[in-house]
Amino acid sequence: MASSPTNAAAFEAEPTPLPGALLVNLAPLAPEDLEPALSNIALAFPTQAVFVALPEAPNVSVQTSFNTLKLLPYPPGTTSSTSPVLTAADFLNTWKLAQENNAAACLLLGTESNSLQPDSIRALASAALGADLTVARYQLGPTEGLVNSAILYPVTRSLYGTRPRFPLPLDLGFSLSMAERLAAAALRLTSGNQDDAFVWPVAEAAVASYACTEVEIPTRTFPQPPAPDLNTVLSQVAGSLFADIEAKAVFWQRMRSPSPVRSITPTPASFENLPDVAPMLDTFHLAYNNLQELWSLVLPPQSLLGIKHLSLMQAGEFRMPDSLWARIVYDFALAYRLRTINRGHLLGALTPLYLAWVASHLTLIRKGTAPEQHIEELAQVFETDKPYLVSRWRWPDRFNP
Amino acid sequence: MWQQVELALKESAHRALVTLANFLPGILALLLAVLILTLLGALFAAMLRRLLVSLRFDERLALNTIVPVTDWAPSHSPTLLVTRGVFWGCVILGCIIGIIAFDSAYSGNFQMSSLLLPYFTHSVGAIIIFILGNLIARFLSRSVLIGAVNQNLQYARFLSLGVKWMVLVITAAMVLDHLQIGGTIVDLSFGILFGGIVLTLSLAVGLGSREIVSRSLEKNVDSLDSMPPETQYRPSASEKLRHF
Numbered sequence: 001m002a003s004s005p006t007n008a009a010a011f012e013a014e015p016t017p018l019p020g021a022l023l024v025n026l027a028p029l030a031p032e033d034l035e036p037a038l039s040n041i042a043l044a045f046p047t048q049a050v051f052v053a054l055p056e057a058p059n060v061s062v063q064t065s066f067n068t069l070k071l072l073p074y075p076p077g078t079t080s081s082t083s084p085v086l087t088a089a090d091f092l093n094t095w096k097l098a099q100e101n102n103a104a105a106c107l108l109l110g111t112e113s114n115s116l117q118p119d120s121i122r123a124l125a126s127a128a129l130g131a132d133l134t135v136a137r138y139q140l141g142p143t144e145g146l147v148n149s150a151i152l153y154p155v156t157r158s159l160y161g162t163r164p165r166f167p168l169p170l171d172l173g174f175s176l177s178m179a180e181r182l183a184a185a186a187l188r189l190t191s192g193n194q195d196d197a198f199v200w201p202v203a204e205a206a207v208a209s210y211a212c213t214e215v216e217i218p219t220r221t222f223p224q225p226p227a228p229d230l231n232t233v234l235s236q237v238a239g240s241l242f243a244d245i246e247a248k249a250v251f252w253q254r255m256r257s258p259s260p261v262r263s264i265t266p267t268p269a270s271f272e273n274l275p276d277v278a279p280m281l282d283t284f285h286l287a288y289n290n291l292q293e294l295w296s297l298v299l300p301p302q303s304l305l306g307i308k309h310l311s312l313m314q315a316g317e318f319r320m321p322d323s324l325w326a327r328i329v330y331d332f333a334l335a336y337r338l339r340t341i342n343r344g345h346l347l348g349a350l351t352p353l354y355l356a357w358v359a360s361h362l363t364l365i366r367k368g369t370a371p372e373q374h375i376e377e378l379a380q381v382f383e384t385d386k387p388y389l390v391s392r393w394r395w396p397d398r399f400n401p
Numbered sequence: 402m403w404q405q406v407e408l409a410l411k412e413s414a415h416r417a418l419v420t421l422a423n424f425l426p427g428i429l430a431l432l433l434a435v436l437i438l439t440l441l442g443a444l445f446a447a448m449l450r451r452l453l454v455s456l457r458f459d460e461r462l463a464l465n466t467i468v469p470v471t472d473w474a475p476s477h478s479p480t481l482l483v484t485r486g487v488f489w490g491c492v493i494l495g496c497i498i499g500i501i502a503f504d505s506a507y508s509g510n511f512q513m514s515s516l517l518l519p520y521f522t523h524s525v526g527a528i529i530i531f532i533l534g535n536l537i538a539r540f541l542s543r544s545v546l547i548g549a550v551n552q553n554l555q556y557a558r559f560l561s562l563g564v565k566w567m568v569l570v571i572t573a574a575m576v577l578d579h580l581q582i583g584g585t586i587v588d589l590s591f592g593i594l595f596g597g598i599v600l601t602l603s604l605a606v607g608l609g610s611r612e613i614v615s616r617s618l619e620k621n622v623d624s625l626d627s628m629p630p631e632t633q634y635r636p637s638a639s640e641k642l643r644h645f
Contacts, residue, residue: 145645147645224643230551275642279553282553283550283551286553286555287551294547339478342540351551352550358644
């Protein structure tokens with residue numbers, strides 16, 4: 001057995017074996033994190049044989065330590081080690097290994113999966129055997145995962161009518177049929193030499209009408225992207241999302257039923273440790289003075305007027321209306337499709353507006369609004385404004401005040 | 402005397418009419434060649450466009466990141482870029498064929514094609530350089546502007562304008578050099594202008610960032626003095642923002 005099963009105390013109950021073979025694919029781990037990760041998986045499934053796919057062959061002592069785990073090392077060259085997010089190569093590997101080993105369900109655990117508790121791993125696996133796609137729902141603080149809260153979650157929810165709070169999760173479980181679907185999507189990307197491109201599992205499940213569910217993951221550490229600046233990260237993530245929206249336009253334009261309202265318990269965040277919004281507002285004001293020419297190519301006059309009002313607001317009262325942010329995101333997605341300006345420039349021009357949204361979000365939290373409540377309201381505004389995107393997508397040349 | 406004048410006038414009018422009669426078929430041949438090749442170009446472009454659209458050329462190219470053609474076709478699709486290239490290639494071919502046809506149809510002693518053709522090809526080259534220079538200037542100036550704004554540099558617009566005019570000045574000098582206009586004056590004025598822009602930018606950025614550099618140095622010295630031992634160090638509140 002592993003020398004330090006870190007979460008043994010938290011997982012004392014003896015669970016019953018899950019029906020069907022299970023494959024767990026681990027994203028690349030640091031050598032010192034491998035043993036705790038395997039230990040947690042062994043604790044999650046103490047009486048069940050589990051296939052564990054690893055990008056590198058573990059050393060002999062680890063291999064013999066876990067009796068219930070059947071390790072499946074695969075060449076590290078076929079996986080992506082540069083991105084903290086699961087990439088096309090990861091989904092392809094999982095599908096191939098699941099097929100080879102006749103797995104009934106698969107778990108794909110992202111980087112730093114050693115921090116996942118055994119009960120979280122087991123909950124993911126149980127849900128994966130019942131639903132086509134199971135995604136993790138993390139407990140994040142008010143200043144974490146802001147790109148997800150501002151763009152990924154509201155856009156995915158409004159376009160595809162799905163509930164998951166994290167459309168680009170680090171950890172997920174899926175059935176064999178879903179694995180095949182995700183592998184097909186990944187293959188399209190890898191065939192275009194985009195091994196590091198993102199696959200959007202929630203959108204894929206929505207298009208295929210597969211059942212999708214969420215599992216609460218109370219604790220987990222999150223890897224930081226290797227890109228040092230926000231601009232690179234935002235361009236990569238938003239660019240991938242906009243490309244996926246373009247690829248699935250036929251589906252989401254027909255999709256009309258909004259997702260069921262999520263019940264949340266508003267818990268106001270402590271605002272003592274919130275970061276200062278002044279640097280973000282400085283960037284926004286600087287951009288307002290310099291990037292208007294570019295924004296005017298992308299945004300309609302009404303949005304430009306809204307941004308002008310924002311630029312006149314005092315720092316303490318700074319508030320970006322949710323409807324304005326929704327339209328900005330929709331108009332940028334449309335401009336990405338139409339190539340109104342160079343795509344790199346387009347995504348670069350989004351960064352200061354995103355920072356303005358973050359400043360507005362933090363100002364609201366400081367005034368006592370619960371972060372999750374604001375995110376839910378924002379998502380509802382995105383849903384309400386979806387007809388605007390559909391209309392502009394179909395008739396982009398129509399007059400738009 | 403009047404008879405001589407009349408004869409001279411008649412002879413000159415006759416020569417002019419003969420020259421015109423020789424000249425007109427050449428012009429007509431030139432125009433016809435340009436017109437036919439333009440029509441053919443439009444036809445080829447339309448056929449190629451249909452073919453590329455049916456092959457989903459834009460989507461395939463967008464997936465293949467090795468060839469970043471889309472970066473240089475800012476407001477149009479790569480399909481449109483290719484079809485326009487084919488169209489204008491045909492027009493240029495028509496002009497070349499027209500000039501050769503004009504030269505062979507014109508029976509005068511003066512070989513126009515030996516003068517016109519090289520100048521025409523130089524002009525086409527100059528136009529291509531001019532268009533490319535403008536595209537590159539716009540692309541680079543926007544890249545610098547967005548990058549500088551996102552880096553919170555106050556002189557972002559100034560930097561962007563400087564880069565834009567540097568590229569435009571190089572382009573103008575290359576175009577004039579290609580057309581063989583100006584001779585050494587172009588070289589001299591280009592050197593003066595380019596050097597002036599670089600010096601202005603260096604001075605402006607250097608003077609503008611003097612305070613930033615001194616502040617940064619002071620901050621580093623202060624933080625080195627007041628930094629707690631490594632075990633007690635915790636990031637400040639402003640460092641806790643995690644976008645992803």
